[in-house]
Amino acid sequence: xxxxxxxxxxxxxxxxxxxxxxxxxxxxxxxxxxxxxxxxxxxxxxxxxxxxxxxxxxxxxxxxxxxxxxxxxxxxxxxxxxxxxxxxxxxxxxxxxxxxxxxxxxxxxxxxxxxxxxxxxxxxxxxxxxxxxxxxxxxxxxxxxxxxxxxxxxxxxxxxxxxxxxxxxxxxxxxxxxxxxxxxxxxxxxxxxxxxxxxxxxxxxxxxxxxxxxxxxxxxxxxxxxxxxxxxxxxxxxxxxxxxxxxxxxxxxxxxxxxxxxxxxxxxxxxxxxxxxxxxxxxxxxxxxxxxxxxxxxxxxxxxxxxxxxxxxxxxxxxxxxxxxxxxxxxxxxxxxxxxxxxxxxxxxxxxxxxxxx
Amino acid sequence: xxxxxxxxxxxxxxxxxxxxxxxxxxxxxxxxxxxxxxxxxxxxxxxxxxxxxxxxxxxxxxxxxxxxxxxxxxxxxxxxxxxxxxxxxxxxxxxxxxxxxxxxxxxxxxxxxxxxxxxxxxxxxxxxxxxxxxxxxxxxxxxxxxxxxxxxxxxxxxxxxxxxxxxxxxxxxxxxxxxxxxxxxxxxxxxxxxxxxxxxxxxxxxxxxxxxxxxxxxxxxxxxxxxxxxxxxxxxxxxxxxxxxxxxxxxxxxxxxxxxxxxxxxxxxxxxxxxxxx
Amino acid sequence: xxxxxxxxxxxxxxxxxxxxxxxxxxxxxxxxxxxxxxxxxxxxxxxxxxxxxxxxxxxxxxxxxxxxxxxxxxxxxxxxxxxxxxxxxxxxxxxxxxxxxxxxxxxxxxxxxxxxxxxxxxxxxxxxxxxxxxxxxxxxxxxxxxxxxxxxxxxxxxxxxxxxxxxxxxxxxxxxxxxxxxxxxxxxxxxxxxxxxxxxxxxxxxxxxxxxxxxxxxxxxxxxxxxxxxxxxxxxxxxxxxxxxxxxxxxxxxxxxxxxxxxxxxxxxxxxxxxxxxxxxxxxxxxxxxxxxxxxxxxxxxx
Numbered sequence: 042x043x044x045x046x047x048x049x050x051x052x053x054x055x056x057x058x059x060x061x062x063x064x065x066x067x068x069x070x071x072x073x074x075x076x077x078x079x080x081x082x083x084x085x086x087x088x089x090x091x092x093x094x095x096x097x098x099x100x101x102x103x104x105x106x107x108x109x110x111x112x113x114x115x116x117x118x119x120x121x122x123x124x125x126x127x128x129x130x131x132x133x134x135x136x137x138x139x140x141x142x143x144x145x146x147x148x149x150x151x152x153x154x155x156x157x158x159x160x161x162x163x164x165x166x167x168x169x170x171x172x173x174x175x176x177x178x179x180x181x182x183x184x185x186x187x188x189x190x191x192x193x194x195x196x197x198x199x200x201x202x203x204x205x206x207x208x209x210x211x212x213x214x215x216x217x218x219x220x221x222x223x224x225x226x227x228x229x230x231x232x233x234x235x236x237x238x239x240x241x242x243x244x245x246x247x248x249x250x251x252x253x254x255x256x257x258x259x260x261x262x263x264x265x266x267x268x269x270x271x272x273x274x275x276x277x278x279x280x281x282x283x284x285x286x287x288x289x290x291x292x293x294x295x296x297x298x299x300x301x302x303x304x305x306x307x308x309x310x311x312x313x314x315x316x317x318x319x320x321x322x323x324x325x326x327x328x329x330x331x332x333x334x335x336x337x338x339x340x341x342x343x344x345x346x347x348x349x350x351x352x353x354x355x356x357x358x359x360x361x362x363x364x365x366x367x368x369x370x371x372x373x374x375x376x377x378x379x380x381x382x383x384x385x386x387x388x389x390x391x392x393x394x395x396x397x398x399x
Numbered sequence: 400x401x402x403x404x405x406x407x408x409x410x411x412x413x414x415x416x417x418x419x420x421x422x423x424x425x426x427x428x429x430x431x432x433x434x435x436x437x438x439x440x441x442x443x444x445x446x447x448x449x450x451x452x453x454x455x456x457x458x459x460x461x462x463x464x465x466x467x468x469x470x471x472x473x474x475x476x477x478x479x480x481x482x483x484x485x486x487x488x489x490x491x492x493x494x495x496x497x498x499x500x501x502x503x504x505x506x507x508x509x510x511x512x513x514x515x516x517x518x519x520x521x522x523x524x525x526x527x528x529x530x531x532x533x534x535x536x537x538x539x540x541x542x543x544x545x546x547x548x549x550x551x552x553x554x555x556x557x558x559x560x561x562x563x564x565x566x567x568x569x570x571x572x573x574x575x576x577x578x579x580x581x582x583x584x585x586x587x588x589x590x591x592x593x594x595x596x597x598x599x600x601x602x603x604x605x606x607x608x609x610x611x612x613x614x615x616x617x618x619x620x621x622x623x624x625x626x627x628x629x630x631x632x633x634x635x636x637x638x639x640x641x642x643x644x645x646x647x648x649x650x651x652x653x654x655x656x657x658x659x660x661x662x663x664x665x666x667x668x669x670x671x672x673x674x675x676x677x
Numbered sequence: 678x679x680x681x682x683x684x685x686x687x688x689x690x691x692x693x694x695x696x697x698x699x700x701x702x703x704x705x706x707x708x709x710x711x712x713x714x715x716x717x718x719x720x721x722x723x724x725x726x727x728x729x730x731x732x733x734x735x736x737x738x739x740x741x742x743x744x745x746x747x748x749x750x751x752x753x754x755x756x757x758x759x760x761x762x763x764x765x766x767x768x769x770x771x772x773x774x775x776x777x778x779x780x781x782x783x784x785x786x787x788x789x790x791x792x793x794x795x796x797x798x799x800x801x802x803x804x805x806x807x808x809x810x811x812x813x814x815x816x817x818x819x820x821x822x823x824x825x826x827x828x829x830x831x832x833x834x835x836x837x838x839x840x841x842x843x844x845x846x847x848x849x850x851x852x853x854x855x856x857x858x859x860x861x862x863x864x865x866x867x868x869x870x871x872x873x874x875x876x877x878x879x880x881x882x883x884x885x886x887x888x889x890x891x892x893x894x895x896x897x898x899x900x901x902x903x904x905x906x907x908x909x910x911x912x913x914x915x916x917x918x919x920x921x922x923x924x925x926x927x928x929x930x931x932x933x934x935x936x937x938x939x940x941x942x943x944x945x946x947x948x949x950x951x952x953x954x955x956x957x958x959x960x961x962x963x964x965x966x967x968x969x970x971x972x973x974x975x976x977x978x979x980x
Contacts (some may be wrong), residue, residue: 151878425849492709518932643808646808653800
């Protein structure tokens with residue numbers, strides 16, 4: 042699967058918006074996708090990620106903004122003229138065509154002659170490892186196989202951009218992990234750009250070069266997986282990225298690098314993310330970063346409420362004196378109602394400007 | 400997803416809407432023609448009648464004995480609705496809840512009276528009823544009209560029952576309900592809307608069902624639609640306006656029940672949908 | 678509900694009738710189906726069988742006398758051709774109109790209002806439509822007047838008491854049925870399929886040709902069969918709106934006359950059988966041709 046149809050530098054979304062009557066499904070999405078990048082659109086359902094993808098594909102018209110392929114404006118083109126590849130959530134395989142015809146459909150639509158199309162189709166089939174199933178109908182394939190047909194169909198036309206709409210959500214857990222590797226491998230082999238929509242943060246973290254976190258139609262943060270994992274910019278991104286312990290406290294002291302937050306006698310040192318305007322801040326700590334330790338300043342006293350064995354360690358919850366439920370990890374099995382003192386490193390305690398409770 | 404609005408596409412669009420409009424216009428026209436004529440004093444050779452009157456309604460009422468005919472129609476239709484529900488709902492329940500040998504054959508059996516048009520099986524049916532001296536009686540008419548409606552009820556109710564979780568019945572049993580109680584407290588309340596819908600659809604279809612009643616009715620067991628047919632047939636003898644007055648009364652009856660039915664059902668259910676994918 | 682018969686040791690009793698029935702899925706609940714089944718057999722299957730047998734017992738002549746008489750008397754066998762000449766074009770016109778209109782209307786916001794209006798001719802029935810057309814299409818009726826007014830024609834066109842009146846009434850009562858069926862098939866196609874085709878470069882015409890049409894053909898074949906069978910059985914409009922003595926003497930009129938005017942029930946049964954047979958032949962032919970196309974779910978598997 043070698044040569045490119047045409048070289049391109051980047052795809053630019055410029056203040057892309059879509060909405061009606063004041064309800065904006067997507068608002069002011071600014072994103073530049075460089076060639077070869079794997080971008081994940083991540084967020085809960087209703088956040089606008091599928092809308093963004095459909096706008097890119099041309100299946101939904103924009104109500105504001107524009108989309109550019111290098112210096113060509115493409116948002117006014119219908120989907121059949123954009124030349125992108127797309128993998129749908131339910132695969133959308135043509136039930137009346139064999140695997141081979143499904144995959145070759147895009148080439149047939151572009152008038153690629155048989156002698157040229159056939160080897161390309163064979164290449165795509167080999168890439169997704171479906172040689173044994175070429176003459177079957179989609180109804181005769183398993184979910185995983187159908188998914189691979191959908192991928193092959195999207196890439197055989199050698200598009201500059203491949204769009205994927207939660208392609209793994211209909212597969213069982215084991216298959217999902219396998220297919221994840223496959224998708225990244227195919228992306229690397231192709232050398233094109235991919236935009237991948239998902240609500241699963243593990244998927245996004247493992248697959249993407251950059252992640253766009255969306256919520257209620259707006260971009261909350263764009264960054265590499267490492268950045269989003271360790272340095273979420275806003276509280277709801279942190280929540281989404283697995284910072285399960287979120288509570289409020291009063292800011293007592295601090296500067297741009299370190300601040301002290303107080304709550305019910307507990308004094309915590311944390312890292313501010315953005316300006317802490319008012320005297321209150323929201324504290325966010327990952328369960329993995331919160332571990333039992335010695336009593337003393339900076340510790341949160343609590344009483345063990347539940348313990349679960351998760352293989353390598355224990356996932357536990359503790360109730361603090363003022364009724365806060367904290368999630369933490371422990372290497373030993375703790376007993377219920379046992380007192381604990383939970384500690385976390387200051388770099389791992391993130392502080393955000395206080396919001397109304399979600 | 401809308402493609403670029405090119406000129407050919409716009410022209411095609413306009414053509415389609417023109418066709419729809421033309422169809423609706425003519426439909427309205429033929430209905431209005433009946434209505435206008437029924438209120439006309441005389442109507443010959445002009446766009447609209449010379450004058451207006453309601454006397455034709457009164458004369459039609461007398462002439463065609465419409466009170467009796469309406470009574471017969473209602474009796475027949477009511478009997479058909481009740482009996483088809485009585486026969487059809489249990490059958491639908493069995494079909495929805497059980498897999499059994501011969502089920503496919505039975506389903507085909509129930510499908511046949513809906514696929515074969517009424518006049519094709521109406522003539523042999525009338526012959527048989529004639530043999531058992533039921534032809535020309537109300538019983539005969541009711542029996543004939545039941546032939547397509549029992550399968551219709553089964554067809555409408557079966558998917559409805561399939562949608563009700565059978566575990567509800569199991570749960571009721573686990574908590575101590577016997578068959579009668581399961582029926583009374585769980586099934587009937589859940590099935591009631593479906594049965595109402597099916598009943599209304601049967602009602603509308605039977606009021607308009609011509610061929611079966613025509614072939615089996617006697618002079619005292621005619622439904623309104625059959626009486627209308629005869630009056631149109633003999634239109635040379637009677638005044639056209641009174642025939643149209645009768646037609647309007649018939650139209651009012653059907654449309655009233657149609658609009659009542661539409662509060663509970665989707666219009667497409669009036670048309671038998673055999674299978675979406677087959 | 679199946680139950681295992683607890684019988685393995687030799688010399689054990691045969692399972693009771695109840696057990697054996699249960700193994701085949703028959704129990705008290707299944708029996709609920711019997712009254713309706715018995716009814717259909719008694720009042721549908723039996724009359725058909727009775728009629729079939731009766732058709733071979735003519736009032737005069739040998740076993741096949743009825744059929745021989747039918748096919749040797751032009752007044753009788755011409756009815757097949759007449760009915761075909763009415764039913765087939767009317768059905769084809771309805772199908773040709775229904776598909777593009779259903780297509781255009783499938784995303785329409787007021788679809789429900791449109792379908793409600795279209796259900797009205799079905800509800801009113803053929804008799805009322807015939808009566809309405811008698812006035813509306815008459816030489817003094819509004820249609821002729823409008824056409825003369827617009828200068829399209831010079832003098833009134835003869836549309837009643839002939840072929841055209843019946844044809845038009847078949848279209849008016851048949852179209853809604855075909856339309857609603859077609860609409861249900863069109864909306865039953867997974868919308869992601871044409872979207873996927875578009876992303877692969879298929880324009881509207883290509884999408885119709887490669888995606889919609891192959892998936893619709895099986896359903897359209899069924900719709901055609903149902904509509905044709907309905908049109909072929911035309912009766913009251915052929916009498917009221919047509920010329921039942923000649924150009925619109927359809928086969929149902931012949932059967933009716935045999936039964937109720939000549940009191941020859943045997944002949945009437947024979948004609949009804951022939952009518953059914955012709956319908957069957959057409960249906961089998963169309964459905965047979967359908968198997969050349971795709972048959973299966975309109976979605977694409979999971980999702």
